[in-house]
Amino acid sequence: MNKTLLLIICDFLLLNLLALTRWEKAEPARAKQPPVPELNANAATKDQDLVATMRESLVDEKSARDQLAEKLSATDANLAAREQSLAQLQTEKTQLTSKLTATEATAQQLGQKVAAATEQASLTQAQLAQIQRELEEKRAEAERQKLALVALEQQQVAARKQIEGLTVAVIVGEQEKKTLREQTETLKTQAEAERTDRIKVQEATTKLAAGVGQLAESSTVLSKEIRDNRPINANVLFSDFLANRVTTEFTAYRKGFLGAVNRAKESKLVLVRSGAQIYALTHIEDTVFSFFENGSDWAKIGVSFPRAAAAGVVPSLNVLAADPRVVAIPVDAAQAAALGSKVYTVAAEPFKFPEAVLISGGGEGYGEVAFKLDAAQPGYVRVDNRLLKRLFGTFAPSRGDLVLSKSGELLGIMVNRDYCALVKEFSALTTIRTGEDTLGQGTGALLDGLAARVKALPFELQ
Numbered sequence: 481m482n483k484t485l486l487l488i489i490c491d492f493l494l495l496n497l498l499a500l501t502r503w504e505k506a507e508p509a510r511a512k513q514p515p516v517p518e519l520n521a522n523a524a525t526k527d528q529d530l531v532a533t534m535r536e537s538l539v540d541e542k543s544a545r546d547q548l549a550e551k552l553s554a555t556d557a558n559l560a561a562r563e564q565s566l567a568q569l570q571t572e573k574t575q576l577t578s579k580l581t582a583t584e585a586t587a588q589q590l591g592q593k594v595a596a597a598t599e600q601a602s603l604t605q606a607q608l609a610q611i612q613r614e615l616e617e618k619r620a621e622a623e624r625q626k627l628a629l630v631a632l633e634q635q636q637v638a639a640r641k642q643i644e645g646l647t648v649a650v651i652v653g654e655q656e657k658k659t660l661r662e663q664t665e666t667l668k669t670q671a672e673a674e675r676t677d678r679i680k681v682q683e684a685t686t687k688l689a690a691g692v693g694q695l696a697e698s699s700t701v702l703s704k705e706i707r708d709n710r711p712i713n714a715n716v717l718f719s720d721f722l723a724n725r726v727t728t729e730f731t732a733y734r735k736g737f738l739g740a741v742n743r744a745k746e747s748k749l750v751l752v753r754s755g756a757q758i759y760a761l762t763h764i765e766d767t768v769f770s771f772f773e774n775g776s777d778w779a780k781i782g783v784s785f786p787r788a789a790a791a792g793v794v795p796s797l798n799v800l801a802a803d804p805r806v807v808a809i810p811v812d813a814a815q816a817a818a819l820g821s822k823v824y825t826v827a828a829e830p831f832k833f834p835e836a837v838l839i840s841g842g843g844e845g846y847g848e849v850a851f852k853l854d855a856a857q858p859g860y861v862r863v864d865n866r867l868l869k870r871l872f873g874t875f876a877p878s879r880g881d882l883v884l885s886k887s888g889e890l891l892g893i894m895v896n897r898d899y900c901a902l903v904k905e906f907s908a909l910t911t912i913r914t915g916e917d918t919l920g921q922g923t924g925a926l927l928d929g930l931a932a933r934v935k936a937l938p939f940e941l942q
Contacts, residue, residue, distance in 0.1 A: 765879060781923070836884060
């Protein structure tokens with residue numbers, strides 16, 4: 481049987497024994513003395529004996545009472561000790577009450593207690609084994625915790641060292657921060673000084689920039705003035721013309737007395753801008769028309785730019801009011817973009833230079849020519865018609881030649897061997913419509929009228 485269980489049972493029985501004992505009846509029974517016989521007054525000897533006997537009995541009783549008192553004192557001391565022990569046991573009982581609830585319920589019958597104790601003992605054995613296992617686990621856990629504690633202590637030592645290092649780093653950082661603060665204050669002072677200097681420099685720069693701007697403006701004006709007043713080499717102007725001339729094809733068809741008449745001609749023209757409109761400029765004799773024939777009306781008239789064929793057709797030709805022999809062909813923006821050629825401007829100051837560059841035959845030759853104003857013919861200039869020397873031989877000015885100012889601007893077109901019609905504006909005297917059916921506009925009569933205007937001009941201009 482489990483020793484723990486036996487101790488518990490013994491303690492319980494002892495407590496019950498102490499609780500059930502009636503201590504007030506534990507005094508020993510007093511010896512009853514026989515009644516004292518009545519003495520006769522006359523019997524002195526017997527009385528004396530009786531007194532003596534009673535004295536002895538009293539002595540004995542006193543001695544017995546003294547012994548009993550001593551026993552009672554011992555018993556009281558023992559009882560006090562037992563009461564103290566009982567109080568301790570009661571305290572322990574109170575602590576063990578929760579554990580002995582089942583045992584107290586079966587304390588009436590010892591057999592049942594023993595059986596229950598036996599069963600409890602078997603259960604307790606299993607619990608003991610479980611407790612043993614748990615104890616081993618706890619010991620193992622304690623070992624692990626001990627190891628963990630050691631590791632934790634090591635970590636604490638390392639953390640303490642790290643904290644000490646960080647403390648040193650913080651101190652160093654504070655010192656660096658203080659140094660940086662001082663440097664920042666120094667830099668602020670320097671920045672303020674530099675800002676003041678920068679403001680001064682900016683003010684000086686602004687003044688200098690204003691001066692430079694004025695100088696640049698003056699320089700631009702001066703450069704433009706120099707460029708405008710400096711004549712361009714004739715070779716440069718001719719090379720520029722060759723790179724930017726526009727091939728133009730003219731076609732016309734009409735029925736004649738002897739059969740159909742088909743006419744085609746190709747000319748090399750330049751593009752000229754007048755405001756927002758662009759024109760291709762040529763002499764009427766460089767088209768399919770002529771003032772030296774009397775013919776019927778043209779049934780079909782066509783004008784096209786082969787390089788800009790996809791950009792559309794030319795709807796009309798304008799005969800300029802400045803001279804009936806000068807033709808301006810309107811070119812729209814799409815055609816101009818497709819052609820990609822330089823667009824010349826009209827000379828703003830045609831008489832700035834005493835000489836001009838004359839380009840003959842759409843680029844067959846070129847040379848410098850002198851020209852003079854003619855007070856009688858304000859819209860024309862007289863060109864020196866002497867033979868000109870050029871790179872590939874000599875040639876004389878003729879109608880249709882292009883005249884460029886030495887500034888690179890368009891001056892006009894030669895209308896005959898001696899005179900150049902100045903092209904200043906592009907007002908149309910009349911318009912010749914192109915297309916597949918042009919009979920309705922009466923081109924024959926229109927051309928005859930233009931020829932009559934030319935014949936009406938002074939003889940030197942015809």
